[in-house]
Amino acid sequence: xxxxxxxxxxxxxxxxxxxxxxxxxxxxxxxxxxxxxxxxxxxxxxxxxxxxxxxxxxxxxxxxxxxxxxxxxxxxxxxxxxxxxxxxxxxxxxxxxxxxxxxxxxxxxxxxxxxxxxxxxxxxxxxxxxxxxxxxxxxxxxxxxxxxxxxxxxxxxxxxxxxxxxxxxxxxxxxxxxxxxxxxxxxxxxxxxxxxxxxxxxxxxxxxxxxxxxxxxxxxxxxxxxxxxxxxxxxxxxxxxxxxxxxxxxxxxxxxxxxxx
Amino acid sequence: xxxxxxxxxxxxxxxxxxxxxxxxxxxxxxxxxxxxxxxxxxxxxxxxxxxxxxxxxxxxxxxxxxxxxxxxxxxxxxxxxxxxxxxxxxxxxxxxxxxxxxxxxxxxxxxxxxxxxxxxxxxxxxxxxxxxxxxxxxxxxxxxxxxxxxxxxxxxxxxxxxxxxxxxxxxxxxxxxxxxxxxxxxxxxxxxxxxxxxxxxxxxxxxxxxxxxxxxxxxxxxxxxxxxxxxxxxxxxxxxxxxxxxxxxxxxxxxxxxxxxx
Numbered sequence: 001x002x003x004x005x006x007x008x009x010x011x012x013x014x015x016x017x018x019x020x021x022x023x024x025x026x027x028x029x030x031x032x033x034x035x036x037x038x039x040x041x042x043x044x045x046x047x048x049x050x051x052x053x054x055x056x057x058x059x060x061x062x063x064x065x066x067x068x069x070x071x072x073x074x075x076x077x078x079x080x081x082x083x084x085x086x087x088x089x090x091x092x093x094x095x096x097x098x099x100x101x102x103x104x105x106x107x108x109x110x111x112x113x114x115x116x117x118x119x120x121x122x123x124x125x126x127x128x129x130x131x132x133x134x135x136x137x138x139x140x141x142x143x144x145x146x147x148x149x150x151x152x153x154x155x156x157x158x159x160x161x162x163x164x165x166x167x168x169x170x171x172x173x174x175x176x177x178x179x180x181x182x183x184x185x186x187x188x189x190x191x192x193x194x195x196x197x198x199x200x201x202x203x204x205x206x207x208x209x210x211x212x213x214x215x216x217x218x219x220x221x222x223x224x225x226x227x228x229x230x231x232x233x234x235x236x237x238x239x240x241x242x243x244x245x246x247x248x249x250x251x252x253x254x255x256x257x258x259x260x261x
Numbered sequence: 262x263x264x265x266x267x268x269x270x271x272x273x274x275x276x277x278x279x280x281x282x283x284x285x286x287x288x289x290x291x292x293x294x295x296x297x298x299x300x301x302x303x304x305x306x307x308x309x310x311x312x313x314x315x316x317x318x319x320x321x322x323x324x325x326x327x328x329x330x331x332x333x334x335x336x337x338x339x340x341x342x343x344x345x346x347x348x349x350x351x352x353x354x355x356x357x358x359x360x361x362x363x364x365x366x367x368x369x370x371x372x373x374x375x376x377x378x379x380x381x382x383x384x385x386x387x388x389x390x391x392x393x394x395x396x397x398x399x400x401x402x403x404x405x406x407x408x409x410x411x412x413x414x415x416x417x418x419x420x421x422x423x424x425x426x427x428x429x430x431x432x433x434x435x436x437x438x439x440x441x442x443x444x445x446x447x448x449x450x451x452x453x454x455x456x457x458x459x460x461x462x463x464x465x466x467x468x469x470x471x472x473x474x475x476x477x478x479x480x481x482x483x484x485x486x487x488x489x490x491x492x493x494x495x496x497x498x499x500x501x502x503x504x505x506x507x508x509x510x511x512x513x514x515x516x517x518x519x520x521x522x523x
Contacts (some may be wrong), residue, residue, distance in 0.1 A: 068393065068395050069394075070391055090399065094397035094399075095392075095397070097397040098342070098394055098397045100395070102392070102395040104388045104391070104392055105388070106271075106387060106388060108387060108388040108389050108391065108392035109389070110384075110389055110392070110393075111383075111387075120400075122396040122397070122398070124408060125396070125398055126396075126397060141458070144466075170392075170396075176397075208486065242393070
């Protein structure tokens, strides 16, 4: 009898977990003696844009690397659509990675490939599309991001903002349902930074994508965040809508917003 | 305040063994990536071109210079001992058995080793290798195994080119002092040669290629510390490859003498 009751209770919970794009539970990570993440919890529901804020060195980028399996947590759990990724074999991990797009801080474009070839790179490896179809898809993605005139350029020949757009097109190539942004607006002028922010909002509207955005850009976060997670010394200080951040009387939060303004 | 010497030695020894341990793990990972499908055929061909075809002029030049120097240096000595007729054989045997393979390997370790170390190092510090992993592409397969395999296959071919250009320029140098036909020069040089003189020294360069590929990819992919780190990786790729090539040569020469006696 007890077993039946337990099963009935756990089934919806299991179902919910498998439908939730991202659940980070009590994650700890240290490098040597330096503790970077100290019991971080974070959940991203379908279509939500979560912005992770915090000072430099508080583990924001490490959190993204843990989510995508580039680093392994010391303890805790990271689930993508209900599947635990810690300790997965590379083959299984790669299957999950195909559904995750990652925009790196410096775009990380392959500098021996052209703009178009960069976007085609994941398509060449993970799709059965013909050459023409892959080319068409890459051009469509680049065109949507305003890069249709720079297909044959090398990454070193385009600006930082353009590199980020190409990086975003590459991240979208395999139609991911979870997008991770590492400092998408860092190093960009305010106008280009605002354009990148608009692109994030556009993607959310058009594709209902779940996004985790690590940034210092508090102004941008206000415009595109459904929820803000503020990290301090590897711990979550606030997890809620931006208004909660603004209402907070915590001296650290007040100072953080003041410094960011 | 001076640092404790015991502590320094202990750290150095630990780092030394850690390096070898990591190299072993890296090699296993690359070997596994090389032996599993899908193979990165296009990238492999690109690497064979970058490592093989593009090294050819330099290797041929080095081989030619060696042939000329051998001819110039040994002519006087052989004349003094009344063995001038042995000159073609001395040039050909020296080139095929030792000079050609080792000079080719050292030239390629300088040109290709530095290139691989710097390229992969740069890709590491600019997160391109991370981007590849995130795209569900195995960098050990796409970047490392293609380069290692290309080095292994290209070194024997480049060695043949060095041997050929060295023999040809050795003849030119020799014939400028005392005219002989190339046919006669080759015949004199090769008349006592057997396959066991020719094949093992040429194929031992596959081991040199393995050393260059593995060490350079390893140094490149473990790069830390921005552009300064890239420079260190390029330098250490060349230095370590060269040291291991020289050590491997000593072992392989003895191995060939034991298992392929002339």
